[in-house]
Amino acid sequence: MEDIKLNRHYRIILNDTLIQYFIYDFNSPLMITFSPAGKTLSQKEVEEGKNAWGFDFFHNKGFNIISFNAITNKHWFLCDSINDFISGLDSFLDFFPSRLGYGASMGAFAVNHYASLLPNSTPNCDILNFQAADIIS
DSSP: OTTOOTTOEEEEEETTEEEEEEOSOTTSOEEEEEOOGGGOBOHHHHHTTOOOTTHHHHHHTTOEEEEEEEBSSOOTTOOHHHHHHHHTTHHHHTTSSOEEEEEOTHHHHHHHHTGGGSTTOOOOHHHHHHHHHHHHO
8 A cells, every 4th residue: 555646446345345445635534434244235236336335425525535345245354354455554554644444333343453553542441431422212
């Protein structure tokens, strides 16, 4: 990822995961999204160019974005290839002032699972507890 050019769409298939990214500005935060279990893509959807979960939303709002989406299999992003890819992002992530993980269900699990590999990105349990309390009451 060292040769990333600004304002260019990148799309990678890594085993059974679609990884998409688009970088507008290295001086702005980076969103890192992981798809929920209910949003796995079929092989046909990938071949037809369907975007990863969360990619369109953040891309259209002008955010720097890296999106991970499971293809066919709900693997919870617990794959050596994904772990190696994220570990390899270390120096690339240093370009951004902050990194924000975003996911639901399986994706929220992945955000927390990989938080230690994403510099300056740790789960905020106060936010999680507050949101859970709002839902219950």
